[in-house]
Amino acid sequence: MADDVYSADRSLYGKLRRRASKLLYRKPAKLTGLARPLLTFSFDDAPQSAATAGADIIEKHGFKATYFISAGIMGEDSHFGPYTTPEQVKDLHIRGHEIACHTFTHIDCGQASGADIAASVDQNQKMIQSLGLPASITFAYPYGDVSPQAKAQLSARYASARALHHGLITTGTDLNQAPAVGIEGADGETLALDWMRRAVATPDSWLVLYTHDVRENPSPWGCTPESLDRLARAAVAMGFEVVTYAEGAGRAGG
């Protein structure tokens, strides 16, 4: 579940906070009349391999992806390999991918105060825009951790905020705490395919996939180029309309 070595609050209190958060500051999705199910490929943080091998695979199939960027850690080394540099982030935008917000320094929004979250996302936007990029439209919670104060801040700023609990987005799903499925770990590809089948069987649905590094011998939160390529091929074969997270949020009324 956690998307980094730091582990978010897995206590009962943390669980109850995430559950209580689901009831507050909701932004219900409205998805009707879709000719095909929607699918989003997203990369969190994002390591350089997501911007090189990952983007190459996504583009080869004619798709665009969403990159959730913490600008305060750009270029730094990590357990996913080095993070994307400012130049790479700029290049991803020029190539048509979505550059979205992930807080400035990957803070845990389940623990931080509303004021700290607001300051962090505003600082992230300032740095992203200093690269000549437009303001981000969407957000992903670092570690997937959520709180009512985070939702209150993010609801006003972003069309949608993505968490990490599994599910499809359909009418009524909360766009301020949206589900997603990770292509990560040994069974990541199988799990993603399973959820793609569920989406195809569910009218007017949208599935959001995410991963981190895309390389041979990936971290436990990443996948191989072969896995990503097979999933992209499956997306075509299964008739998905592949959209960025911002496009999907727009279609869902976010």
Ligand SMILES: [Zn+2]
């Ligand atoms: Zn992250």
